[in-house]
Amino acid sequence: MPKTHYGTRYWLDRHAASRRPSYPRHRGVLQTDVAIVGGGAIGCVIAYVFAAAGIKVALFEAERLAQGQASGGTGIVVHEPEPEFHKLVAQHGVRDARHIYQTARRGSLEYVAAIKRLRIDCGMQIRDGVHVATTPEGIHGLEKEAAMRREAGIDVAVLKGSALARKTGMDGFGLVTHGNASLDPYRSSLGFAKAAAARGAALFERSPVTRIRPKRRHVEIKTAGGMVTASSVVLATGYPTDDFKPLRRRFAKFESYVVLTPELGAPVRREMTPPELILRTAAAPDQWLHWTGNRVLFSGADQSSVAERLKARTIIQRTGQLMYELSVLRPVISGAMPEYAWATEYSRTIDGVPYFGPHRNYPHHLFAFGAGPGGLGLSFAAARILLRSYQNATEKADVPFSFVRIRE
Ligand SMILES: Cc1cc2nc3c(=O)[nH]c(=O)nc-3n(C[C@H](O)[C@H](O)[C@H](O)COP(=O)(O)OP(=O)(O)OC[C@H]3O[C@@H](n4cnc5c(N)ncnc54)[C@H](O)[C@@H]3O)c2cc1C
Numbered sequence: 330m331p332k333t334h335y336g337t338r339y340w341l342d343r344h345a346a347s348r349r350p351s352y353p354r355h356r357g358v359l360q361t362d363v364a365i366v367g368g369g370a371i372g373c374v375i376a377y378v379f380a381a382a383g384i385k386v387a388l389f390e391a392e393r394l395a396q397g398q399a400s401g402g403t404g405i406v407v408h409e410p411e412p413e414f415h416k417l418v419a420q421h422g423v424r425d426a427r428h429i430y431q432t433a434r435r436g437s438l439e440y441v442a443a444i445k446r447l448r449i450d451c452g453m454q455i456r457d458g459v460h461v462a463t464t465p466e467g468i469h470g471l472e473k474e475a476a477m478r479r480e481a482g483i484d485v486a487v488l489k490g491s492a493l494a495r496k497t498g499m500d501g502f503g504l505v506t507h508g509n510a511s512l513d514p515y516r517s518s519l520g521f522a523k524a525a526a527a528r529g530a531a532l533f534e535r536s537p538v539t540r541i542r543p544k545r546r547h548v549e550i551k552t553a554g555g556m557v558t559a560s561s562v563v564l565a566t567g568y569p570t571d572d573f574k575p576l577r578r579r580f581a582k583f584e585s586y587v588v589l590t591p592e593l594g595a596p597v598r599r600e601m602t603p604p605e606l607i608l609r610t611a612a613a614p615d616q617w618l619h620w621t622g623n624r625v626l627f628s629g630a631d632q633s634s635v636a637e638r639l640k641a642r643t644i645i646q647r648t649g650q651l652m653y654e655l656s657v658l659r660p661v662i663s664g665a666m667p668e669y670a671w672a673t674e675y676s677r678t679i680d681g682v683p684y685f686g687p688h689r690n691y692p693h694h695l696f697a698f699g700a701g702p703g704g705l706g707l708s709f710a711a712a713r714i715l716l717r718s719y720q721n722a723t724e725k726a727d728v729p730f731s732f733v734r735i736r737e
Contacts, residue, residue, distance in 0.1 A: 331591050331668050335644050339589050339621075339669040340515040341400045350519060352394065352526075355533035356554040361387040363719065364550050364559035366538045370399035370518045371697050371708045372565035374440070376525035376532070378712035379563075384719070386530040387559070388522075389552055391537035395518035398567060398704065401673030403587055403617050403628040405607050406441055406510040406706045407458050408434040411615070412681035413470075415477045420680050425729040427481050429682055432726055436713070437706025440517075441510045449520030453512040454605075456619070459488065462611035463501035471502050471611055478504075497602055498659075509607050511619045514705055521708075541572050541694075548693045561719055565697045565711075568676040573691070579684065579735070580676040580699050582634040585614075586647045588655070588667035592623040600661035601625060615702065616654065625662070627655045634674055644672050677701045679735065685714040686723075686731040695719065696732075 334342065363379055365372050368390030376388045410417075410433040417426035444453050462471045478485045486505040488496055493503045526532050533552070540551040541562055550557040569576040593601065602608050602625075608618040616629035630647045648670035656663040678684060678699040685697050695718055697711040714727045728734065 333667050334669050335648070336641065336671055337669055338400050338671050340402075340404070340513055341396065342669070344515070349393070350523070352532040352534045354554050355389055355536035355552045355557070358555055359387060359531070359557045361385050361531070361557065361559050363387075363561050363563060364389065364548070364557050365563045365565055366541075366550070366570070367565035367567065368394040368522065368532065368534065369397045369565065369567060370395065370402075370514065370704050371567075371700055371711050372563075373518045373522040373525065374708035375563055375565055375697065375712045375715060376530045377443075377521045377528070378709070378716055379719075380525045380528035380530040382716055386525065387557065388525070388530060388532045389536045389538050389550075389557075390532075390534050393534050394522050394532065395515050398673055398675055399518040400515040401587070401671060402514040402705065403619065403626055404512055404514045404621060405617060405619050406437050406512065407607065407609075407703060408437045408506045408509060408706065409458070409460070409703075410682065410707070411702050413474050414481070414483065415474050417680070417682070418477060418481070421729060421734065423481050425734070427483060428726040428729050430478075430483050432710045432714075432730070433703065433707060436708070436710030438508065439709040439713075440706050441508065443709070444512070444517060444520065447520060447524045449517055449524070451513045451516035451520060452621070453510050453517070456509050456511055456605055456607050458506045458509040458607045458609065459497055459503045460609045460611065461493070461497060461499055461501055461503040463499055464611075467611035468502040471504055475504055497606065497608065498600070511607060511621060513621075517705070538570070543692045543694070561693050561695060563695045563697065563715060567698065567700070569698060575690070576688070576696075576698070579678055581679070582674060582676050583631050584634050584643075584672050584674050585628060585702065586630045586644065586651055586672050587626060587628040587670070588648050588651050589621070589669040590625045590662065590665055591668040593625065597661050598623065601659050610658065612654075616658075618655070618658070624668070625655070627651055629654065640672065644670060647672070675701060682734070683707060683711070683730060684732055685711045686718055686727060688732045
């Protein structure tokens with residue numbers, strides 16, 4: 330049995346450091362239309378979408394591109410945003426909840442379509458997503474969810490009884506969406522960065538932005554190696570940096586955990602969830618299961634961020650718990666140890682909906698913060714909303730993602 334690589338992210342480990350693309354450090358003085366701070370999953374897609382729209386873009390990443398949350402993700406692109414529709418309706422009303430769902434769906438479809446069009450090599454497989462509940466309480470919750478989505482005109486297919494058992498091997502109730510995807514999130518993000526560079530975007534790594542100062546008509550940005558002047562700056566750092574401390578109260582930091590099994594033999598594979606499915610359980614916190622090759626990836630066990638000194642011990646505890654939960658879901662996996670087990674920190678907004686757009690206290694700034702567990706698909710939603718804002722063409726459907734949706 331292979332030993333478990335605790336704290337090692339599979340997506341990075343399978344790429345020799347020498348094969349990872351590298352971009353220069355920023356040095357000197359630079360003038361651009363739009364400066365993007367943060368080269369994660371979202372920053373890379375924003376750079377691509379702005380550059381493809383003919384805008385002069387420069388992106389500054391403090392460390393290496395896509396080695397933050399993207400390389401620690403589960404690797405699924407799903408149409409549903411993380412908060413359930415009925416919860417969004419309770420908080421924001423039917424119209425805004427519908428906008429959030431439709432924007433998220435359009436974003437994930439665009440993400441998948443762009444990967445195909447740009448021929449990004451990230452092992453993408455198109456899959457059905459099943460959100461499944463097996464307990465009476467969970468089933469009741471998902472039935473209510475299905476009814477509310479239908480009432481609001483949001484497409485949703487339902488599976489139960491023998492149809493669900495045939496598709497998933499489980500008894501209960503499921504909501505099905507088509508056209509989701511499994512992929513390598515590190516390679517997909519790097520692919521968008523490469524496509525941005527091919528359209529003229531200047532990309533800089535190991536170039537932390539240390540200060541941002543708005544002027545009357547532009548923004549001045551200080552990096553570790555120089556100065557940048559831009560007409561607008563996009564903050565795609567996941568969580569507000571020191572210059573934006575007042576915005577931090579809108580976010581909470583969490584840690585989520587991922588386990589990856591060794592390659593599973595055919596008898597075990599037959600008893601597991603079919604490989605063409607992405608499974609989301611109705612457990613709280615959410616659990617996600619999908620396949621990469623002959624291995625199963627399972628994520629969940631989210632909790633508030635833990636202190637640095639406790640991280641190593643917590644990974645062992647929480648991923649052990651995850652393997653146990655996986656074996657409850659699929660008993661055939663009982664006794665198996667993960668080959669990889671890691672943790673990733675992320676920030677989430679209070680209502681689970683990210684903030685994409687401007688903020689009245691920060692002229693010439695656009696923000697993309699708190700994408701949460703669905704950040705890959707939402708990256709295109711973020712890029713389109715910010716591009717429209719930059720071009721003064723904001724649409725009604727963009728407002729539920731803005732800072733004004735919750736009063737400060
Ligand atoms: C365990 C886990 C599993 C997940 N699985 C999935 C999944 O399967 N599908 C999905 O869609 N989403 C998933 N997500 C969520 C998804 O990974 C995130 O929403 C997404 O990666 C967020 O991207 P980002 O660019 O906003 O943030 P980040 O990836 O955090 O990128 C921000 C970047 O900004 C840089 N930065 C910060 N400060 C500065 C500075 N001062 N100057 C320059 N650069 C700076 C950082 O170095 C970093 O690279 C998962 C998240 C977790 C935690």
